[in-house]
Amino acid sequence: MQTNQKLWYNQPAKKWTEALPIGNGRLGGMIFGGIHQEKIQLNEDSIWYGGSQNANNPDTKKYLPEIRQLLFSEKQQEAEHLARMALFSQPRYLHPYQPLGDLYLWFVHDDESVDEYCRILDLETAITTVQYKEGKVKYSREYFSSAVDETVVIRLISDRPGALNFSANMMRRPFDLGSRAISPNILLMEGECGRDGVEFRTAIKAVNEGGKVQTIGDSISVENADAVTLFLSTATTFRYQDPERxxxxxVGDASIQTYDELKEAHIKEYHEKFARVHLDLANGEKEELCSLPTDLRIKRYQEGEEDVDLESLFFQYGRYLLISCSRPGSLPANLQGIWNDQFTPPWESKYTLNINTQMNYWPAEICNLAECHQPLFDLIERMREKGISTAKELYGCRGFVAHHNTNLWGETHIEGIPLSASIWPMGAAWLSLHLWEHYRFGQDEGFLRNRAYPVMKEAAEFFLDYLVEDENGQLVTGPSISPENTFKLPNGTKGNLCMGPAMDNQILQFLFTAIHEAGKILENDDDFMLEIEKAIKRLPKTEIGQLGQIMEWLKDYEEVDSGHRHISHLFALHPGEEIHPIHTPRLANAAIQTLEGRLSNGGGHTGWSRAWIINFWARLREGEKAYQNVRQLLTTSIYSNLFDAHPPFQIDGNFGATAGIAEMLLQSHCREIVFLPALPQTWLNGSVRGLRARGGYEVDIIWKDGGFHSAKIKSKVEGICRIRTDIPLLVCNGERMVTTTWHDSILEFRAIKGDVYTIHPS
Incomplete structure (x- = not known):
């Protein structure tokens, strides 16, 4: 196992953003580590208020042509006035994700002095521990959420026989229907999530070693025990007809196993995923720095000191969080993963589709957690039926459309109130590209044929009907927005709603190109390929404005907020591939101008925005600038438990930063692998193992003195491996030299499935 993969603190959490997260994809907890009162704040991924909505506005189709014409005529105020009435859903907001409740442990202590306190989250094992001494007694607790046994397991022990005395109860406000005893050692909490919302049941069982356990009122009482194991599970009507059973x-099945058996099974199942990737940013001060509590390391770092091991810890923390909140069979990670303590959370803790949900899954493929992508694909499948209805009812179009938010039930209508965010029909198009990326990394043609291509085609069919011709003969989207930005017309009028913003065009360029490539792979759908080819030629191209920047709108309008957190018009740089420092240097230079303009005016002031900027600079192969933004994120946009601070907490910044660090070390878009494309000087020596590259490869890289030393590529499929390199490379398969060709800085060789190739300078 790796060393120093721990977050640790020498005091309990005082605030939720100091607590430590555990999760098995579906069931999560935040561990505070209190001494006399312990609180574990609980979440289950399907606890959402209210039910599904049929909220498409019946007047949209009638007024859509008029709104478009007003926008083409730059009658901004009239267009937006009509859009507020004719396009928005009824009701306007989706229902929120909600907490499951809190588990409290109330300890009976002798009020002696407490010392040797330590609270640890071990990323290697996904186990949180709390240890302390009170007087002469040492108390220890371990907490984990087991995907194997679908339970949260809490182990409490003391080193003096009979020293454990505490009560346990569960609470939830509001919609708490109370707890009741099922047996002398089992409590059941019942609850609901409003009218038409899910109902849930939560069970907790205590198994004692020594002493006595009994239920009193709504609590479990533990008296004079040597050790106790608590088992907690929950189930909802979203998945089960009988959640109580x-x-x-x-909890019954888990409790018949020994604690060691439960723990071993949990670690084995989790560690197999976590251990696939290892990042070592060699640092001579590693041992000294890792002996400091994490909050003090963060403070030291924020005061300007170096701590590259904290940076690698933050990278792996993102992978830990993704494993812990997105597993096959779970729901996908929402704005807060699964960890939310509020009944009215910020932005309802939904799935926001104009960047945030997608950013959650940027690390899934490259960071070797492809199965963690699966819940997003399942949500897309749930969205398809509603998206087909929304396309037909609102726009009179074929295919599948979604807007800027969705939820547990896969809603696709125009949701919200702000024009600056809501009227944006690109959600399904962007989401469908995640299925394409999954194929590109894994090369599973069955997945492409049966899952990815049908969704991509439906998303494209919508736009083939929806696009309209502008005065220049181009096919444009609209009414739409450049999320969530505002422009100024020449007459001074400010606006959000527009026709053909750059991000829409770039997403469609990527989607249509992907569909065309998929069609050639699958060798079917020739007539549809012809439709796509014709549409691609008429999409607006990415243009450069008078200030040398990438234009955000069809016309070179003035921005109202030059430091806006969204940088949507650089989609073509990342996650798109149209802007490239080698293949399209003119556009790449304009992207640099765009980023520098945003940053000089205060951009990147939210965690997720800063994370996107890391990825932008990495794609531009600007290692020092990418690293500056890693530092800036860790300096201004994290809490002491390493959660991303929007603020408030949003998990997308964690995932986006992890993906960005990986992108600094390995890139594989545009059909070429690049080793260390954005390596900063601070990471002078190091190695990374287990990253994935498009084309079906797993990659290890070693660098020394700031330069490439060697790499290994394991091929999962047979095909031509293409590596962009500025130096001659030798490729070996075992002791055998592999035949290669090298032309225009591209090295090629034929890779055989299952073989491992060693690459080093010649």
Whole structure:
């Protein structure tokens, strides 16, 4: 196992953003580590308020042509006035994700002095521990959320027989229907999430070693025990007809195993995923710095000191969080993963589709957690039926459309109030590209044929009907927005709603190109390929404005907020591939101008925006600038538990930063692999193992003195491997030299499935 993969603190958490997260994809907890009162704030991924909505506005189709004509005529105020009435959903907002409740442990202590306190989250094992001494007694607790046994497991022990005395109860406000005893050592909490919302049941069972356990009122009482194991599970009507039976069975099945068996199974299942990737940013001060509590390391770092091991810890923390909140069978990670303590969370803790949900999954493929992508694909499948209805009812179009938010039920209508965010029909198009990326990394043609291509085609069919011709004969989207930005017309009028913003065009360029490539791979759908080819030629191209920047709108309008957190018109740089420092240097230079303009005016002031900027600079192969933004994010946009601070907490910044660090070390878009494309000087020596590259490869890289030393590529499929390199390279398969060709800085060789190739300078 790797060393120093721990967050640790020498005091309990005082605030939620100091608590430590655990999760098994579906069931999560935030561990505070209190001494006399312990609080574990609980979440389950399907606890959402209210039910599904049929909220498409019946007047949209009638007024859509008029709104478009007003926008083409730059009658901004009239267009936006009509759009507020004719396009928005009824009701306007989606229902929120909600907490499951809190588990409290109330300890009976002798009020002696407490010392040797330590609270640890071990990323290697996904186990949180709390240890302290009170007087002469040492108390220890371990917490984990097991995907194997579908339970949260809490182990409490003391080194003096009979020293454990505490009560445990569960609470939820509002919609708490109370807890009741099922047996002398089992409590059941019942709850609901409003009218038409899910109902849930949560069971907790205590198994003692020594002493006595009994239920009193709504609590479990533990008296004079040597050790106790608590088992907690929950189930909802979203998945089960009888959630009470399910959660009681889960705690029952878990409790017949020994604690060591449970722990070993949990670690084995989790560690296999976590250990696939190892990042070592060699630093002579590693041991000294890792002996400091994490909050003090963060403070030291924010005061300007170096700590590259903290940076690698933050990278792996993102992978830990993704494993912990997105597993096959779970729901996808929302704005807060699964960790939310509020009944009215910021932005309802939904799935926001104009960057945030997509950013959550940027690390999935490259960071070797492809199965963690699966919940997003399942959500897209749930969205398809509603998206087909929304396309037909609102726009009179074929295919599948979604706007800027969705939820547990896969809603696709225009949701919200602000024009600056809501009227944006690109959600399904962008989401469908995640299926394409999954194929590109894994090369599973069955997945492409049966899952990815049908969704991509439906998303494209919508736009083939929806696009309209502008005065220049181009096919443009609209009404739409450049998320969530505002422009100024020449007459001084400010606006959000527009026709053909750059991000829309760039997403469609990527989607249509991907569909065309997929069609050639699958060798079918020739007539549809012809439709796509014709449409691609008429999409607006990415243009450069008078200030040398990438234009955000069809016309070179003035921005109202030059430091806006969204940088949507650089989609073509990342995650798109149209802007490239080698293949399109003129556009790349304009992207640099765009980024520098945003940053000089205060851009990147939210965690997720800063994370996107890391990825932008990495794609531009500007290692020092990418690293500056890694530092800036860790300096201004994290809490002491390493959660991303928007503020408030949003998990996308964690995931985006992890993906960005990986992108600094390995890139594989545009059909070429690049080793260390954005390596900063601070990471002078190091190695990374287990990253994935498009084309079906797993890659290890070693660098020394700031330069490439060697790499290994394991091929999962047979095909031509293409590596962009500025220096001659030798490729070996074992002891055998592999035949290569090298032309225009591209090295090529034929890779055989299952073989491992060693690459080093010649």
């Amino acid at each position: 399910v959660c009681l069975e889960q």
